[in-house]
Amino acid sequence: MTLNRVRALIFDTFGTTVDWRSGVAREAAAFLIQHAAHDIDPSDFADAWRQRYNPAMEEVRSGRRPFTRLDVLHRENLEAILPDFGIKPANLPAAALDELNLAWHRLDPWPDALPGLQRLRSGFMIAPFSNGNIILLTEMAKRAGLPWDVILGAEIVQAYKPTPESYLRTADVLGMRPEEIGLVAAHNSDLAAGRACGLKIVFVPRPAEHGPGQATDLLPEQDWDVIARDFEDLADQLGL
Amino acid sequence: MTLNRVRALIFDTFGTTVDWRSGVAREAAAFLIQHAAHDIDPSDFADAWRQRYNPAMEEVRSGRRPFTRLDVLHRENLEAILPDFGIKPANLPAAALDELNLAWHRLDPWPDALPGLQRLRSGFMIAPFSNGNIILLTEMAKRAGLPWDVILGAEIVQAYKPTPESYLRTADVLGMRPEEIGLVAAHNSDLAAGRACGLKIVFVPRPAEHGPGQATDLLPEQDWDVIARDFEDLADQLGL
Numbered sequence: 001m002t003l004n005r006v007r008a009l010i011f012d013t014f015g016t017t018v019d020w021r022s023g024v025a026r027e028a029a030a031f032l033i034q035h036a037a038h039d040i041d042p043s044d045f046a047d048a049w050r051q052r053y054n055p056a057m058e059e060v061r062s063g064r065r066p067f068t069r070l071d072v073l074h075r076e077n078l079e080a081i082l083p084d085f086g087i088k089p090a091n092l093p094a095a096a097l098d099e100l101n102l103a104w105h106r107l108d109p110w111p112d113a114l115p116g117l118q119r120l121r122s123g124f125m126i127a128p129f130s131n132g133n134i135i136l137l138t139e140m141a142k143r144a145g146l147p148w149d150v151i152l153g154a155e156i157v158q159a160y161k162p163t164p165e166s167y168l169r170t171a172d173v174l175g176m177r178p179e180e181i182g183l184v185a186a187h188n189s190d191l192a193a194g195r196a197c198g199l200k201i202v203f204v205p206r207p208a209e210h211g212p213g214q215a216t217d218l219l220p221e222q223d224w225d226v227i228a229r230d231f232e233d234l235a236d237q238l239g240l
Numbered sequence: 241m242t243l244n245r246v247r248a249l250i251f252d253t254f255g256t257t258v259d260w261r262s263g264v265a266r267e268a269a270a271f272l273i274q275h276a277a278h279d280i281d282p283s284d285f286a287d288a289w290r291q292r293y294n295p296a297m298e299e300v301r302s303g304r305r306p307f308t309r310l311d312v313l314h315r316e317n318l319e320a321i322l323p324d325f326g327i328k329p330a331n332l333p334a335a336a337l338d339e340l341n342l343a344w345h346r347l348d349p350w351p352d353a354l355p356g357l358q359r360l361r362s363g364f365m366i367a368p369f370s371n372g373n374i375i376l377l378t379e380m381a382k383r384a385g386l387p388w389d390v391i392l393g394a395e396i397v398q399a400y401k402p403t404p405e406s407y408l409r410t411a412d413v414l415g416m417r418p419e420e421i422g423l424v425a426a427h428n429s430d431l432a433a434g435r436a437c438g439l440k441i442v443f444v445p446r447p448a449e450h451g452p453g454q455a456t457d458l459l460p461e462q463d464w465d466v467i468a469r470d471f472e473d474l475a476d477q478l479g480l
Binding site: 071125133139141150 | 311365373374375377378379381382389390391395396413414415
């Protein structure tokens with residue numbers, strides 16, 4: 001087993017551990033009905049919101065903007081997409097937008113995530129390693145019962161994935177060499193960046209992350225150290 | 241109840257949640273026997289090590305030294321005290337000192353801490369708020385079963401208690417106003433600094449922290465918002 005020196009497993013969150021699209025669509029649906037936008041598909045709204053995720057972080061990664069936590073970026077992105085759906089942010093109370101922004105704190109895990117993590121936790125330190133900020137990940141975990149040992153991620157290391165700093169500073173915080181850390185994710189780009197920093201790599205495909213017709217990340221794009229169907233299969237493969 | 245707007249309880253760790261003196265003495269005892277220092281009381285060794293704790297952090301608090309995590313300060317302090325006990329650090333393998341330094345990761349909770357935290361967790365977000373660094377607190381929690389929702393502390397906010405920054409940046413990370421946070425500690429000085437920043441205050445005396453003959457922090461020095469015998473009594477008082 002190529003993970004035999006690994007002591008900590010760190011998990012991508014949005015898409016890998018939790019189903020962001022359904023969760024955001026669920027909360028957007030209620031919001032859209034309340035604001036008389038009956039003809040909008042809440043999943044399209046979720047997709048539009050998510051589409052601004054990477055460009056917003058790129059402002060930080062590029063150094064054009066100081067580190068800014070994801071709750072703030074999500075809130076800005078929400079205001080930015082509303083006009084595309086015929087809603088004027090200025091007509092809404094700020095509290096309604098603040099509340100919808102918390103949809104990202106209330107995402108549900110994929111069905112295998114909780115039982116898988118419970119098993120994996122008996123053999124490894126487990127943590128989210130996400131671009132989500134600390135309170136986002138903490139509230140998500142508390143609501144869903146995700147049994148993390150510690151909340152890690154971009155806010156801890158003040159760097160967004162997939163910059164090398166995000167992986168290497170996380171190893172430093174853990175006091176571990178990169179090869180003592182296993183990165184679990186459904187996204188080949190995240191995994192490639194982690195491998196370049198020396199982490200061990202676990203690919204778990206999430207073919208429903210982007211809804212029907214998903215065309216990306218259906219297959220491993222490199223010879224990752226472990227390829228698992230889901231978190232329970234990963235626990236099986238690791239003998240836990 | 242004066243905590244009725246509080247959403248998160250943050251706990252001092254060394255002394256309040258765990259018994260650092262007995263834990264360090266236990267590991268020091270084995271170390272001292274191995275290095276032929278039979279006539280040394282391991283509790284004296286623990287006290288000497290701890291005595292350098294505050295002065296080392298003061299270098300950081302004063303700005304004379306950039307933020308340095310506690311594992312590093314503990315390791316330096318260990319080398320500094322060894323000659324006082326007749327041991328030359330240069331004669332020892334670094335690995336033996338590294339291992340003893342991890343005694344701070346392996347401290348046992350006071351008997352009421354686990355059952356109390358399990359109950360408090362059902363009503364509040366709970367976290368350590370310690371000068372200990374992230375991996376120290378994470379390994380301590382995993383070994384002892386401390387059911388924290390998130391690991392907070394000096395390394396997250398890059399500031400040691402009792403600086404105002406340590407409390408205020410923690411509130412910022414949590415996205416909470418200071419009065420939405422309850423600080424639980426056995427040390428009046430920590431509590432006074434937290435109150436000055438607007439936090440709600442819970443005093444839990446730990447009269448055995450410093451062993452027999454403890455003369456400090458036996459009584460509340462201000463009209464703290466809650467005074468509890470221990471973590472279970474706190475859960476009782478909060479109706480959990």
